[in-house]
Amino acid sequence: MDIRNIAIIAHVDHGKTTLVDQLLRQSGTFRANQQVAERALDSNDLERERGITILAKCTSVDWRGVRVNIVDTPGHADFGGEVERILSMVDGVLVLVDAAEGPMPQTKFVVGKALRQGLRPIVVINKVDRPDARPHQVHNEIFDLFAALEATDEQLDFPTLYASGRAGWAVAEPDDERRDLTPLFDLILRHVRPPLAEPERPFAMLATTLEYDPYLGRVLTGRIHQGRARVNMPVKALSGDGRVLEEGRMTKLLAFRGLERRPIDDAEAGDIIAVAGLEHASVADTICTPEVETPLPAMPVDPPTLSMTFSVNDSPLAGQEGAKLTSRLILERLRREAQGNVAIRIRESEEKDSVEVSGRGELQLGVLIETMRREGFELSISRPKVLVKVENGQRLEPIEEVQIDVDEDFAGVVVDKLSSRKGEMQDMRPSGGGKVRLVFRVPTRGLIGYQGEFLTDTRGTGILSRIFAAYEPWKGAIDGRRNGVLISNGSGAAVAYAMWNLEERGPMFIKPGDAVYPGMIIGAHTRGTDLDVNPMKGKQLTNIRTTAKDEAVRLTPPILMGLEQAIAYIADDELVEVTPKSIRLRKRFLDPHERKRESRKAEAEAG
Numbered sequence: 145m146d147i148r149n150i151a152i153i154a155h156v157d158h159g160k161t162t163l164v165d166q167l168l169r170q171s172g173t174f175r176a177n178q179q180v181a182e183r184a185l186d187s188n189d190l191e192r193e194r195g196i197t198i199l200a201k202c203t204s205v206d207w208r209g210v211r212v213n214i215v216d217t218p219g220h221a222d223f224g225g226e227v228e229r230i231l232s233m234v235d236g237v238l239v240l241v242d243a244a245e246g247p248m249p250q251t252k253f254v255v256g257k258a259l260r261q262g263l264r265p266i267v268v269i270n271k272v273d274r275p276d277a278r279p280h281q282v283h284n285e286i287f288d289l290f291a292a293l294e295a296t297d298e299q300l301d302f303p304t305l306y307a308s309g310r311a312g313w314a315v316a317e318p319d320d321e322r323r324d325l326t327p328l329f330d331l332i333l334r335h336v337r338p339p340l341a342e343p344e345r346p347f348a349m350l351a352t353t354l355e356y357d358p359y360l361g362r363v364l365t366g367r368i369h370q371g372r373a374r375v376n377m378p379v380k381a382l383s384g385d386g387r388v389l390e391e392g393r394m395t396k397l398l399a400f401r402g403l404e405r406r407p408i409d410d411a412e413a414g415d416i417i418a419v420a421g422l423e424h425a426s427v428a429d430t431i432c433t434p435e436v437e438t439p440l441p442a443m444p445v446d447p448p449t450l451s452m453t454f455s456v457n458d459s460p461l462a463g464q465e466g467a468k469l470t471s472r473l474i475l476e477r478l479r480r481e482a483q484g485n486v487a488i489r490i491r492e493s494e495e496k497d498s499v500e501v502s503g504r505g506e507l508q509l510g511v512l513i514e515t516m517r518r519e520g521f522e523l524s525i526s527r528p529k530v531l532v533k534v535e536n537g538q539r540l541e542p543i544e545e546v547q548i549d550v551d552e553d554f555a556g557v558v559v560d561k562l563s564s565r566k567g568e569m570q571d572m573r574p575s576g577g578g579k580v581r582l583v584f585r586v587p588t589r590g591l592i593g594y595q596g597e598f599l600t601d602t603r604g605t606g607i608l609s610r611i612f613a614a615y616e617p618w619k620g621a622i623d624g625r626r627n628g629v630l631i632s633n634g635s636g637a638a639v640a641y642a643m644w645n646l647e648e649r650g651p652m653f654i655k656p657g658d659a660v661y662p663g664m665i666i667g668a669h670t671r672g673t674d675l676d677v678n679p680m681k682g683k684q685l686t687n688i689r690t691t692a693k694d695e696a697v698r699l700t701p702p703i704l705m706g707l708e709q710a711i712a713y714i715a716d717d718e719l720v721e722v723t724p725k726s727i728r729l730r731k732r733f734l735d736p737h738e739r740k741r742e743s744r745k746a747e748a749e750a751g
Contacts, residue, residue, distance in 0.1 A: 148332055151237050151258070153258060244274050269282055269306050304316075313325065338414065341369060347372060347377070362483060373397055373419070384439055427486040450529070450592075458524070474521065488512065513525060541588065549579055549581050549607045565591070565622055567587075631677065653704070656699070
């Protein structure tokens, strides 16, 4: 069968998943009366809420006798390792750009990789029906972006369509009649070359993504580079350096048909398939017949740069909201995650009832924690630590390349903040429309907690993208949080009157009526030291009536932190308590005497 493999590249929220919905509808993949959720490819609840694609997904449509495999790529740099491998499966890319916002930094990151792999892009300028659309300027910006990324002349001669994914039409010129997506289907068939595959040679495919299925076990997805795949054929897995990892049989062969993965008996070279039946093979390994000796070339998996400790929730409020509390359940769940997610590594730590989890960034680990709390887990999470290497007696730390697009008015504060976090500016240039593009190299630990601060500093208008660059010598100490915290010294429900009296000490993190316990952090202290306070102290009742305004306590609204903010806020001696309904901050040691002992010990070790 004639096949085309294409990846869709777009920045977060530029309408990629909505466009794929329409392609599926118009190709007849969905029945006319079939009820399908909007943004069908974003199947994960978190993907729908955050409006981001976390996992690469594959779908396929049939158009005039040609099977078009469409791969949806993640747009976020924390999942950037996934992108490069996906691009090795496809023969063309569809670059989707918002007609108002134009090409974004994250698009640049993925497009740059696609152009370096020699893929010829098709550009779709989406949301042309927006009132603030500027399709012609955006078209010029895309050309400039491709030129800056050193595209070849052939790549710069890209075809462009103007479209509305939501309304389901695409046209070659903005003034053409707007009917359906036929121009896009026809362009894909014309412009994307069929896969270069060698059907006569023995079977070999490169595993590109890995997931864990409760019924099938480990499922590896990839493109067949040569030969034919058949169910039950004997296969082996080769690592990148040619070692045989395991031998086995292909127990299940699945192909993407529409949004479903359907079992098939055999598949030909060039098609994208998923296979089950191998225990140890992972992403970047070659699955092949026993006579194949050399592995297919593969991109290495990006190394994890951050680690956090996930431990059992031992607070006095443990078990009130979640059902999964034990270290055994937490470890099992994390092992299952590591089986399906190559960027995450787990290791049982020396401390009892805790597991060290390493990943690519705060967002990735935050998504994992959020998923677990929704499944009913209760956890205590430590402050993120960067993973340091030692080579030739020198201490090396991960450095990221950070690209920032920001209004000129806010450039100064961004430069100031990143410099204090040991960032080194590489480039600063105007990017048009009163905006400036800044490029920095910043230690990963300097970026912990910066995203929220960045959005505040730029009034929500700045765009920050980051990607792992290299390991470099340790850059020295970075200032942490300067303020101390207010710690509850008793358990019960917080009282408005007590909180009103405490307001002069610093902003609160809790509301009146919230449950508190000794050792729980209830607010920030305006000074640099921690302070034990009583948030449950009621007003002394007397028989003397006062004026009515004395009765009504007016509180300043508390700072209610989300998961990522809380993780970024805590110090080394603090934890975030995560339950299905609550996020609380606490001291690692709840007992004040134990806290004093531990801080003395830490000072002695440091001294």
